[in-house]
Amino acid sequence: MIIVTGAAGFIGSGLISQLNKEGFKSIIAVDDFSKIEKAENLEGKIIQEKVERTELFNWIDANYRDVEFIFHIGARTDTTEFSKEIFDELNVNFSKDIWHKCVAYQIPLVYASSAATYGLGELGYDDNEATIPQLKPLNPYGDSKNDFDIWALEQEKKPLFWVGLKFFNVYGPNEYHKGRMASVIFHAYNQIKATEKMKLFRSHNPEYKDGEQMRDFIYVKDLINVCIFFMHHRKNSGIYNLGSGKARTFKDLVTNTFLAMGKTPDISFVDTPEDIRDKYQYFTEANMAKLKSIGYQQPFHTLEEGVEDYVKNYLSTHSYL
Template identity: 65%
Template sequence: MVDNFTSERKLANLTGKRLREYVDREEFFEWLDAHHQQVEFIFHLGARTDTTEQNRDVLNVLNLDYSKQMWLACCQYQLPLVYASSAATYGSGTLGYSDDDALLPLLRPLNPYGESKNDFDNWAVQQPAKPLFWAGLKFFNVYGPNEYHKGRMASVILHAFRQIQDTGSMTLFRSHNPEYADGEQQRDFVYVKDVVEVCFFLLHNRRNSGIYNLGTGEARTFLDLTLSTFAALDRTADIRFRDTPEDIRDTYQYFTQADMSKLRSIGYDRPFTRLEDGISDYVRNYLVPGQYY
């Protein structure tokens, strides 16, 4: 496993896991030079994922330059690579949510984080040298166990669980778009267990390189999500609203929905977990028993 291991919150996620070796991200490429014959496949999922990050130098180092170095190393040693892109690349969604490569140069993300991910996607598809197999996964709103170190960027489900446990209520962002009522903002929420299944599929099916959406293909409202969290806790719903923070208000996505036809076209045929079922599993089998930091 490769990461920055200075965060105790991250280390807590590894409790009970079996790992062969820890490698600091700053030392990884030197380590790979010496051990590449032991590596069969690389999942590069690390990034600065804070959508409020405005320091482009940080995003360039972690989300762009590091990913380029990873790509080139995989080319050098002919290693298959799956890396994390993001639905943030789609911006306001005016061009839809198709993962067609032809749309990549036309996308206009709403924040520097999305720009950094889109910059790498565009760079990757233009490279003459490519890994033995590669896939960039445009993650939509992923939720589930082991997101506890993310703080503000953790899923609304985790925030809802904590608020409901502490106060008996949940506060959502008010809509500042006249096309959406409060709580009716819609996102494509995908359970992390489904993300793992797709990664395993690509591990064993390496014939079709490219960029792929990874959502469910069905947008759901934040009210749906919050009501499902109350239901999983067997609590009566008490939902309130507050203004969306000003630092994200102008770059807030009111609707996302993955076009999943490309992933389906290469043979991925497993159903995606319904939001209600995913939340029930997450809350009842992980959060309530206290399996979190």
């Protein structure tokens, strides 16, 4: 059996879909299933059992002999949430409890960290574990992810295999429920469909022109492939970046969304809200050398390829992965 936390969410549900395609049918889906807005993400998936998040640890104690692997994808990911208590409960302490179960029962683990741990990128975007305690995230979400990374590295007792993956800017199918936290492509598609236009944040940094703020955008299908690679690989434990390795501008992103929709780009700019202006990232780019050094060779979608697939095969038909 394979446990997937955050199973009804954006990445977790896509991961289950790909596991099913690769012949894995004994999936234990863990989530807060009271959130019905995510229910469609699991339609058509082959799942052995749904387990409420609050019941997970009792379930593991009763069934650990049959658990082959845990993907801990679930987390509170709202970067506009500022309650440290919520993040401590859901992102730090819950993750620690999963870690302890994986140690006790020798279950291999892949968990989701985040590029939000890098803050403004003062120390670069290298997944060097020695620098992790020095990173300065910009919000409580990033703090919670970095706090757990630091804690994991400090532990004397570790699972027989474990990996933390620092997800960069993920986009792709199954994010319909995410509201304002959905990807820029998702919002661009809907805004263009409604108005034939798209508004982006103006640059307030003289080093960047309007729309040329840059992010490492990674297509969710590529991210899922890396997760499954580690399930089979099961060596070289540690913390890894997971982005495309290539920063692109928001203007590129939106232009390609227009083109995938068969429309002429019409982009304008609005001021970045003052409350986030001083914490706004103008550049992120994952150094992917570490992952490649352990033998990962699959190519990643270019931005053009990913946007076209997402728009034409999912957004335009409201389809799911």
